[in-house]
Amino acid sequence: MEFVRLLLVFLHLLGMGMLIAMIFVQCRAGADAPVNKGWLHGSGLQLLTGVALVGIDPVVDSVSYNHIKIGVKLLVLVVIGVLVAMNVSKPASPKWLLPTLAGLVVFNVGLAVFWT
Numbered sequence: 001m002e003f004v005r006l007l008l009v010f011l012h013l014l015g016m017g018m019l020i021a022m023i024f025v026q027c028r029a030g031a032d033a034p035v036n037k038g039w040l041h042g043s044g045l046q047l048l049t050g051v052a053l054v055g056i057d058p059v060v061d062s063v064s065y066n067h068i069k070i071g072v073k074l075l076v077l078v079v080i081g082v083l084v085a086m087n088v089s090k091p092a093s094p095k096w097l098l099p100t101l102a103g104l105v106v107f108n109v110g111l112a113v114f115w116t
């Protein structure tokens with residue numbers, strides 16, 4: 001079971017890397033370029049792996065998560081997902097979207113690391 005947890009952490013960190021990469025991809029595409037679908041894939045991966053990590057918590061020894069922190073992370077991810085879903089089919093994205101998404105992703109990384 002420890003291997004499954006490590007695999008999920010591995011995928012969770014790859015998902016974080018993907019979301020950080022999307023900031024640069026979106027930046028290079030230009031301020032009003034359409035929203036890249038990679039945001040949805042990265043957010044989906046974070047949601048699946050994060051929920052699975054919490055789900056296996058009771059059967060994994062020595063791990064106990066802060067559920068308030070998990071709840072806040074989930075809320076931030078839902079906001080990211082909703083903003084992306086609302087704009088993904090538009091021909092151009094609003095100028096505030098990229099800095100907002102970037103801020104929310106970096107905020108969640110900060111929560112993950114600094115809130116123990």
Ligand code: HEM
Nearest residue numbers: 009016046047050051053054073074077105108109112113
């Ligand atoms: C943008 C969204 C997210 C980002 C960038 C993110 C980032 C991270 C990072 C960097 C870590 C490693 C922290 C460390 O080990 O010190 C982590 C761990 C974790 N995250 Fe997330 N996360 C996100 C969303 C979520 C969501 C939505 C959930 C749950 C519903 C979640 C659940 C967890 C759990 C349980 C761990 C602990 C893994 C472990 O060390 O065993 N995350 N996250």
